[in-house]
Amino acid sequence: MEKQGWVSIWLGNINDEDSIGEYVDLTYDEDGESIPSQFFIDFNIGMAETDEDTIEKAVYTSSSRDISALLEGCSYEEIVIPKVQKSINLKKHIMQ
Structure with missing residues (x-):
């Protein structure tokens, strides 16, 4: 959707x-x-x-766990990457 x-x-x-x-x-x-x-x-x-x-x-020819490296170059990366990183950090914090 x-x-x-x-x-x-x-x-x-x-x-x-x-x-x-x-x-x-x-x-x-x-x-x-x-x-x-x-x-x-x-x-x-x-x-x-x-x-x-x-x-x-x-x-990508090599694997990575770095979401910013994986999303680098995407449209609106300056907005998308920080929001995704924030979401991932929140989930890690809650799960620990």
């Missing part, structure tokens, strides 16, 4: 750019109608709920 001022962040393991594209990118039939990708199917995301032009994805 699309909400103003919200962002969804999905993290996972994948081998390469081609694999993530095959998993996430929409395809189209001969009439130009979009066909949901396996990502949309796996997470029950409705086609009307997402603007495909706002989807950003990246594959």
Whole structure:
């Protein structure tokens, strides 16, 4: 579902750019109608709920637990990264 001022962040393991594209990118039939990708199917995301032009994805050659490194270069990173870091720190504090 699309909400103003919200962002969804999905993290996972994948081998390469081609694999993530095959998993996430929409395809189209001969009439130009979009066909949901396996990502949309796996997470029950409705086609009307997402603007495909706002989807950003990246594959890194090495793993990291540093959320700011993983999100570096994303749109609005100066807003997104501090908010995500704050949320993660709150959860760690509560769980300890």
